[in-house]
Amino acid sequence: MVIRDRIFNTITQVFKRHGAVTVDTPVFELRDILAGKYGEDSKLIYDLQDQGGEICSLRYDLTVPFARWLAMNPNIQTIKRYHIAKVYRRDQPAMTKGRMREFYQCDFDIAGVYDKMVPDAEIIRIVCEIFGEQGLGWSNDNGGGFTVKINHRGVLDGIFEVCGVPKEKIRSISSAVDKLDKSPWEEVRKEMIEEKGLTEEVADRIWEFVQRKGGAEVMQELRKDERVTSNDRLRQGLEEMDLLFAYLEAFGTLDRVQFNLSLARGLDYYTGVIFEVITEGSAPPPTSKGQKPPKQPRKDKASEFDEDRSNDPSVGVGSVAGGGRYDELVGMFSGKGQIPCVGISFGVDRIFSITRARMEADKSTPAVRSTEVDVYIMAFGGKGFTGLLKERMQVAKTLWDAGIKAEFAYKQKPKLPAQFKAAEQAGIPFAVILGEDEQVQGKVKVKEMGLDEGHPEKDGVMVDLANLVAEVKSRLSKKSANASVEAISNGVRELQAGQIKEGGGG
Amino acid sequence: MVIRDRIFNTITQVFKRHGAVTVDTPVFELRDILAGKYGEDSKLIYDLQDQGGEICSLRYDLTVPFARWLAMNPNIQTIKRYHIAKVYRRDQPAMTKGRMREFYQCDFDIAGVYDKMVPDAEIIRIVCEIFGEQGLGWSNDNGGGFTVKINHRGVLDGIFEVCGVPKEKIRSISSAVDKLDKSPWEEVRKEMIEEKGLTEEVADRIWEFVQRKGGAEVMQELRKDERVTSNDRLRQGLEEMDLLFAYLEAFGTLDRVQFNLSLARGLDYYTGVIFEVITEGSAPPPTSKGQKPPKQPRKDKASEFDEDRSNDPSVGVGSVAGGGRYDELVGMFSGKGQIPCVGISFGVDRIFSITRARMEADKSTPAVRSTEVDVYIMAFGGKGFTGLLKERMQVAKTLWDAGIKAEFAYKQKPKLPAQFKAAEQAGIPFAVILGEDEQVQGKVKVKEMGLDEGHPEKDGVMVDLANLVAEVKSRLSKKSANASVEAISNGVRELQAGQIKEGGGG
Incomplete structure (x- = not known):
């Protein structure tokens, strides 16, 4: 469909x-x-x-x-x-x-x-x-x-x-x-x-x-x-x-x-x-x-x-x-x-x-995602973790109010790996992660999914809740701009490869 | 519909x-x-x-x-x-x-x-x-x-x-x-x-x-x-x-x-x-x-x-x-x-x-337009006017290629008033007007529909054909921005009117 x-x-x-x-x-x-x-x-x-x-x-x-x-x-x-x-x-x-x-x-x-x-x-x-x-x-x-x-x-x-x-x-x-x-x-x-x-x-x-x-x-x-x-x-x-x-x-x-x-x-x-x-x-x-x-x-x-x-x-x-x-x-x-x-x-x-x-x-075609969701809202915590369900809901409300497509697990106390798996399987590009300590400080983590080990933002960046919408919007627009640049530079590389072949004789 | x-x-x-x-x-x-x-x-x-x-x-x-x-x-x-x-x-x-x-x-x-x-x-x-x-x-x-x-x-x-x-x-x-x-x-x-x-x-x-x-x-x-x-x-x-x-x-x-x-x-x-x-x-x-x-x-x-x-x-x-x-x-x-x-x-x-x-x-709601067309392409000329049909088609091609919604009269030699009437009835905001003399110079007129008598751009502005897409796009985005500003300032006026009423008593 x-x-x-x-x-x-x-x-x-x-x-x-x-x-x-x-x-x-x-x-x-x-x-x-x-x-x-x-x-x-x-x-x-x-x-x-x-x-x-x-x-x-x-x-x-x-x-x-x-x-x-x-x-x-x-x-x-x-x-x-x-x-x-x-x-x-x-x-x-x-x-x-x-x-x-x-x-x-x-x-x-x-x-x-x-x-x-x-x-x-x-x-x-x-x-x-x-x-x-x-x-x-x-x-x-x-x-x-x-x-x-x-x-x-x-x-x-x-x-x-x-x-x-x-x-x-x-x-x-x-x-x-x-x-x-x-x-x-x-x-x-x-x-x-x-x-x-x-x-x-x-x-x-x-x-x-x-x-x-x-x-x-x-x-x-x-x-x-x-x-x-x-x-x-x-x-x-x-x-x-x-x-x-x-x-x-x-x-x-x-x-x-x-x-x-x-x-x-x-x-x-x-x-x-x-x-x-x-x-x-x-x-x-x-x-x-x-x-x-x-x-x-x-x-x-x-x-x-x-x-x-x-x-x-x-x-x-x-x-x-x-x-x-x-x-x-x-x-x-x-x-x-x-x-x-x-x-x-x-x-x-x-x-x-x-x-x-x-x-x-065509192997280069990216997999078709079934939904258009951009942000998966997660929570994690140690012993006695409450699940932060209402807090995740409030973050969802904030994102939806700003027109951002967002989802979260329909569970009181979801496990962090299960939440990551859900986001990955749906191909959702960003996670917003709530932790109990960060919550108290009015902060959440914004993390781009699928970054390589060793990437400086692999673990996400801490953001004030008040700035969340602006941060997510800017990252989403940067990501879609990057996707275009990547497509163009792939094209250029292919062109160059073709020219070298023609000029240098296979 | x-x-x-x-x-x-x-x-x-x-x-x-x-x-x-x-x-x-x-x-x-x-x-x-x-x-x-x-x-x-x-x-x-x-x-x-x-x-x-x-x-x-x-x-x-x-x-x-x-x-x-x-x-x-x-x-x-x-x-x-x-x-x-x-x-x-x-x-x-x-x-x-x-x-x-x-x-x-x-x-x-x-x-x-x-x-x-x-x-x-x-x-x-x-x-x-x-x-x-x-x-x-x-x-x-x-x-x-x-x-x-x-x-x-x-x-x-x-x-x-x-x-x-x-x-x-x-x-x-x-x-x-x-x-x-x-x-x-x-x-x-x-x-x-x-x-x-x-x-x-x-x-x-x-x-x-x-x-x-x-x-x-x-x-x-x-x-x-x-x-x-x-x-x-x-x-x-x-x-x-x-x-x-x-x-x-x-x-x-x-x-x-x-x-x-x-x-x-x-x-x-x-x-x-x-x-x-x-x-x-x-x-x-x-x-x-x-x-x-x-x-x-x-x-x-x-x-x-x-x-x-x-x-x-x-x-x-x-x-x-x-x-x-x-x-x-x-x-x-x-x-x-x-x-x-x-x-x-x-x-x-x-x-x-x-x-x-x-x-x-609600009288303030603008009339609902039946189509989304943004530009109506017209032509006019004097005695022996050919209708410039192919030229209108080429302009349409240029606009369509740029993703701009455009129409023109399906007639070899349409009359100018009939073309204006068609654009007005459909609520199309802009006209691109071809004239035989202008055509020779590689120019067309871009005209915003519905401007008041006496408006400096009432008769449209002359544009090089090569710049037509850029000109139309900038005018379309200006127009939609103006519409937003107008909506906001209407809102502000209503708010102010309300405050004055409240503060000053009827």
Whole structure:
């Protein structure tokens, strides 16, 4: 929960930096609202028992409830909202004891009539802030950067048109193309021809297009093809992609994105740009037909399920986030005005398991502390020691009053080694130690935990009770400053080591 | 959501100051786990439809799932945990459209075998931090302090014993006593005699005891009564109350608590100290039998329901928080070892509605902003104005990179008045204004919003783009410092006004 909490905080901070507010939509929806929105995944929806009142189901994702909420609140025509909450899926009807199918999703959406591609670009900028140096720090240096794969439904549908796919087959062919990140072309081709009835020529024409990926040059190359420039949807889609890339350049995030013509996304309601975020280790390896992708070995417990939701279609199979523009979903609920939207879902469980795996792999990461307590208040004494419980409580009061995070043993007469052990196990950096003699003089000891034998302050320093808060605060701020300096000088040492190696020849 | 978010943040900060970690328990529980835990309120539990797999219900509160989680995790023998999450009740089977019976609760619990009353006292200290000056600021000065009513199940049951209540009637007589905060004694007495079969003498003996309330002197007075000192449960309960009051004194919170012998709490599983927090306006006025308490008039919309959950029995009817010690609940699920627990539930919806009402009443409270954005980036120009969209995006990138919260209009060519209006409506304190001429010189204007006509910086100041981040940061920190100074000097002025009044006589 501590790592998850940090991920939530990081993500929330970025959202707020962009002016988002949180909107809380209900866990229940009328069953009719959810019906027909998730294709064959609808069987995974949890229904509430009919105990009188409306027939309800539990939400399957956060997008449909948001669209429904917008439709119900016609006074809201523009909003940037985020929502971190649980969704519910009946993935494994035969569940093991206690493992229920509820998990977190985290959504960000921009709703409103705006100039083309501006909010779309901001969403991709937000993705880059969350995963990049300002957020979770997924850089290329520390074992896995991230890539935002982008495509456009208009471009994709236009390609299918110019390749000769019949109109009624476009969505099902699109689903087949979406499998290219986990299946080889031969299999997808076979599906297109044998299951979906395309001719070999049409299928091969599609392949010519969908293997393309890269930067803005992909747009230029496509335009050399006359079939492309003569198709309206394709031409318009490419114009929007031009705009998007120009805006992403202004946002300084071009190096993170990849125009990828094989990205199709499963859900039907997308109408424009679509995207998925992948990172090293997030994409399942390609498998041959009929085989399930091999399960990632997990260190904590053996599990037969997809615990980190790597197969979640609403984020993207093997992705850490996914989304796109859906301009027509709100209108499905309001029955009248449309509100164009673009949004993204972050797969918190995937992000969590990747973060944890990286932390475990990286020995230099400090152990994650379960609490944030800064001071452990202890007492010791000789024969007839009373335990100084009330005195420890008064010291705790003084520290809490000053906003300092503090704990003490819930025992009348705790033993000193037990108190040290408790502080050490919780990774608490400072001890305030009360002794019976010192108490009389109005003094306590402040001791930094974990100092080496022989350190001049190994045994702590005596402080007047009246100065305790100031002393603790100054030591806490010094400690956090030192931690920064240490991180920087470690970095410098690594840099120097690297330079010597390069210059001197290993 | 903004006010609610702040309440959550305040509460969470206090919990972390005391070393708590958050534990997330499932929304579903096996139906059997919830059965028989909530008395007649069990009919309010939401059941999931049987679609295969286990038979589940939605959680009714956060305490039972926590106890079940502890029972399932025998390696955890001590924990301070908090949990802010939704619970579900079928309060109104005939719901109005879209109003579902889900709402937030916020729980804090300390589990573990500890010396008596130490964690209990810390929970009451936490209550005082949350509602007091360090938290929500519910002081006696600003229209309503708060009081923590405390009682002890051992004391209460001992009283019933010495008054002559038969053992099997103790829980039902306890429920009757619990109504004394909203019903007059005559009615409760009638219920005890006519419905629950007590004699008049026994009922009147109970009344003699349960009207007592106050500080530590209540313990002393009770002890003058020989019936009290000769009853084991009573004697032990009073000893625990002595300890608790001594600890609360050390924690500096004695002035907030009231030993109240009529507090009984509805739920059966309490085994020791029990408490409820009330504030001005939170207790419903006493009513005569059969009448429902009058609904509080609500400003936002007419509602036939108890929207702010003032009747929530798990917090306490008319209370903002309630809890107590439950030493035997974990054992009901584990079947073997007990883990003693003490905890509290905060009624977030009640706290929210009281906070909002006070903010509305207090004209000096600044309007609540819906977003936290600090800078709105604008552009203006004359004929042939391009809108400088990419340039605004680059400025946004620069500010975001520096962690500054910033927005701009999602329009290629926005009009200047529309941009000012957007910034003003959102209460954004600063504008960064791009002009085509200034752009060429690498300059932008930084303008504080809302300055008076005639202020020397009314039109903003010109800044080099290279210095923009430093300039904005320094102005933001100056502004927040000024806000503090203003608050302090307002306080000083009020103090002085008070002194003059006192000294000079009206």
